Amino acid sequence: MDASCVVRILGSAAGGGYPQWNCRCPVCTLAWDGDSRVVRRTQSSIAVSGRLGEWALVNASPDIRQQLLDNPPLQPRRGQRDSPVTAVVLTNADIDHVAGLLGLRERWPLRLFATRAVLMALAANPIFRALDETLVERREIALGVPFHPVTDVEMELFPVPGKAPLWDEGDEVRTDIEDGRTVGVALRGAGDGAWAHYVPGCAAVTDALRRRLAGTALLMFDGTLYADDEMIRLGLGPKTGRRMGHIAVGGSDGSLAAFAGCAIARKAYVHINNSNPLLVFGSPERCEVEAAGWLVAEDGMEFSL
Numbered sequence: 615m616d617a618s619c620v621v622r623i624l625g626s627a628a629g630g631g632y633p634q635w636n637c638r639c640p641v642c643t644l645a646w647d648g649d650s651r652v653v654r655r656t657q658s659s660i661a662v663s664g665r666l667g668e669w670a671l672v673n674a675s676p677d678i679r680q681q682l683l684d685n686p687p688l689q690p691r692r693g694q695r696d697s698p699v700t701a702v703v704l705t706n707a708d709i710d711h712v713a714g715l716l717g718l719r720e721r722w723p724l725r726l727f728a729t730r731a732v733l734m735a736l737a738a739n740p741i742f743r744a745l746d747e748t749l750v751e752r753r754e755i756a757l758g759v760p761f762h763p764v765t766d767v768e769m770e771l772f773p774v775p776g777k778a779p780l781w782d783e784g785d786e787v788r789t790d791i792e793d794g795r796t797v798g799v800a801l802r803g804a805g806d807g808a809w810a811h812y813v814p815g816c817a818a819v820t821d822a823l824r825r826r827l828a829g830t831a832l833l834m835f836d837g838t839l840y841a842d843d844e845m846i847r848l849g850l851g852p853k854t855g856r857r858m859g860h861i862a863v864g865g866s867d868g869s870l871a872a873f874a875g876c877a878i879a880r881k882a883y884v885h886i887n888n889s890n891p892l893l894v895f896g897s898p899e900r901c902e903v904e905a906a907g908w909l910v911a912e913d914g915m916e917f918s919l
C-alpha cells in the first residue's frame with residue numbers, strides 16, 4: 615500500500631541549532647572538531663505532504679532557507695515563481711518556530727494556520743507585517759477541530775503544557791499554561807490514514823497527554839534537554855529545562871519514563887538542544903533511549919504513514 619502521507623524532518627535541533635554559533639559546550643565542541651560521532655542539525659521544523667505533492671511546514675525555523683536547499687521535493691518546479699510549500703502550521707510563537715516566516719516573504723501565497731494566541735503574538739509584532747496579509751492568509755484554528763493545511767493532509771491542534779514565548783514572557787512565568795500558546799499537532803493523510811503526533815515543545819507529560827499519544831503510529835516529541843539541570847551544570851545558562859517549558863528526557867520524571875509502557879509504534883526525539891548528549895552516537899544517554907525504542911531524529915529523516 616502506498617503511504618498516504620510523508621513526514622520529513624527539516625530541522626531536528628532546538629533554538630540555536632547544532633552546533634550553536636557561539637557555543638563550545640562539550641557536545642558542540644565535538645561538531646566544531648569534526649568528530650564522526652555527531653552530525654550537524656538545523657532548527658526545529660518538519661514538512662508534511664500527502665499524495666498530491668504539496669507541502670505544509672510545521673513551524674518555520676530561522677534555518678528555513680538552508681532547509682529548502684537541503685530538501686529537493688520542497689523546491690520550485692515550474693514557471694517563474696513556484697513552490698510546493700503552500701501552508702505553514704505553527705505550534706507556538708517561539709523564535710525558533712516563527713523567525714523563518716520572514717524568510718518566506720517573497721510574494722508567495724501561503725496559508726498560515728495557528729491558534730488565536732499564536733496569531734495574536736505575531737500580530738503584536740510589526741515585523742511580521744512583512745508577510746502581506748493579502749497573500750499570506752492567517753487562519754485561526756480552534757483546538758480539537760480538524761483542518762486541511764494542504765488538500766490531502768488532515769491535522770488537528772491539541773494543547774500541551776507550555777509557556778509564553780521567551781520574547782513575550784512578562785515578569786511572571788508559568789510553564790503549565792494549556793491555553794493554546796503551545797500546541798501539539800496530530801496529522802494524517804486525508805481519509806483514514808494512521809495518525810502521527812508532533813510535539814516539539816512540552817513542559818510536562820500529563821495523564822491526559824499520555825492518553826492522547828498512546829497508540830499513535832509515530833510520535834515526534836520534545837527532546838530539548840537530557841537532564842533538567844543540564845544548562846546550569848554546564849555553565850551555559852541559569853535556567854532549568856522546566857523553566858524553559860521543556861520536560862527533560864531522562865530522570866524519574868522525564869519523558870522517557872513517562873512514555874515507558876505506552877504502545878507507540880515509532881517514536882523519535884526532536885527539538886534537541888546542542889548541549890544534549892543524545893546528539894552523540896554511542897553516548898550512554900543515546901544508548902539508553904535507543905534501548906527503549908526511541909530514535910534520535912536527524913535532519914532529512916523521512917517517515918511514511
Ligand SMILES: [Zn+2]
Nearest residue numbers: 637639642888
Ligand atoms: Zn553547545
